[in-house]
Amino acid sequence: MDAILEMRGITKSFPGVKALDNVSLTVARGEIHALCGENGAGKSTLMKVLSGVYPHGSFDGELVYEGEPVAFGGITDSEKRGIIIIHQELALVPELSIAENIFLGNEVAACGVIDWPETNARAEALLAKVGLRERAAAPVGGLGVGKQQLVEIAKALSKEVRLLILDEPTAALQEADSEKLLDLLMEFRAQGITSILISHKLNEISRVADRITVIRDGTAVSTIDGRDASGAHIPVEEARIVRDMVGRDMAHRYPERTPKIGRTLLEVSNWSVGHPTDPDREAIRDVSFTVAEGEVVGIAGLMGAGRTELAMSLFGRSWGRDIRGEARLKGEPIDVSTVRRAVDAGLAYVTEDRKALGLVLDDTILRNVTLAHLEGVSERGVIDGTRERQVAEKYREALGIRTPSVFQKTVNLSGGNQQKVVLGKWLFADPQVLILDEPTRGIDVGAKFEIYNIVNELAGQGRGIVMISSEMPELLGMCDRIYVMNEGAFAGELAAHEASQEKIMSMIVRA
Incomplete structure (x- = not known):
């Protein structure tokens, strides 16, 4: 195998938790390599180690890229080597134009003066590569999420990407937009660009991935081939991926229910x-x-x-x-x-954007759970701390929120556990x-x-x-x-x- 990347024995810990435990991953040059796992399994953490978000020295293990050991002190270092990560939360400035976003921090300039005609011309060429027909001068804020994803990919291409990491790129996309993005990844593969795809959508992974690595509880448990010896695509059973992800068989994706519908x-x-x-x-x-x-x-x-x-x-x-x-x-x-x-x-409304509209991320589980019904934990306008903790503990147990303490900040929870906190908040409002x-x-x-x-x-x-x-x-x-x-x-x-x-x-x- 012609490996573009080897991650050897990667171990990463945070206070009170080991996020990655001796994880090794090999990615072949020019392949689409998928990472699967439950929320909190360590997928994004592993990619943040690779891209320098977690710099060299903050983890144990070794990174070998294009045949030589590397030690990235930050994202700038990895980007210089052609490793570009696109996070689930898009890093675009809505008020700026498409061209300005593509070259933000990497401006086309001479003597400190931006060359706008050249900036727009290069941006138009990059937009054509990703199949986006918008004007380079159009504001990003007026684009849908699917088109914003393509702008992020155009931004990656502007940095001469060789290894593209996409973290849940289709999570917020409709099926048609998802199809376009996956087709684009396959075009990149034909051009020799390597991709690492993190996704929960197993049908998409089965469609495009050459190999699939499953991570569970911070450990790499399996790598599954999606191609045969000749390179032809072979279907990977979703049930197998699920079994490796959760450590058990799931005969049914949706629990059975006998409806008891009233008035x-x-x-x-x-x-x-x-x-x-x-x-x-x-x-x-x-x-x-x-x-x-x-x-x-x-x-x-x-x-x-x-x-x-x-x-x-x-x-x-x-x-x-x-x-x-x-x-x-x-x-x-x-x-x-x-x-x-x-x-x-x-009425209660659980928003589609739990991070921006559903939670106070920098506050604790305890505060978030009681936020919609403070009257239920207060007396004469004064919050009863004991009652507040009892309520938070009740919903932590009832909803199965995985956390060492209700005093944990919600920003540190996995997506699934964050969603349970949002549900707990509204359930307490009855x-x-x-x-x-x-x-x-x-x-x-x-x-x-x-x-x-x-x-x-x-x-x-x-x-x-x-x-x-x-x-x-x-x-x-x-x-x-x-x-x-x-x-x-x-x-x-x-x-x-x-x-x-x-x-x-x-x-x-x-x-």
């Missing part, structure tokens, strides 16, 4: 929402839907269909303007004009209807199953669940009914027994 709980009628910045555009148009006690109702649709906008506008008018329509709970009108009133009325927006985004298959069990348990308690998801198998596996949304309106409704991916997509394209 109508939430009824939303003729809901319309104006776009917040475009006064001539109606973002949500005359949407009506119901959720019954004990029912899990899904909302399917492509990115930009208006699903999140609908949820946020309903939850305290957090998005939009000129909102019209009526919401009823158990037949009685409810006031959802502010977040506080929506919570008091019995809502009757929970709106879950992409509840398993960026979460591994094992943690997903745990979240699904929590959803089923909540439905079993008689709560109403609204689940928004871009993963159609998830909606089909979890929901009792599915509404299909397109361009701000509902295009149809399907019962669980009649729903399929084909029917959902046909409703979308016909709308």
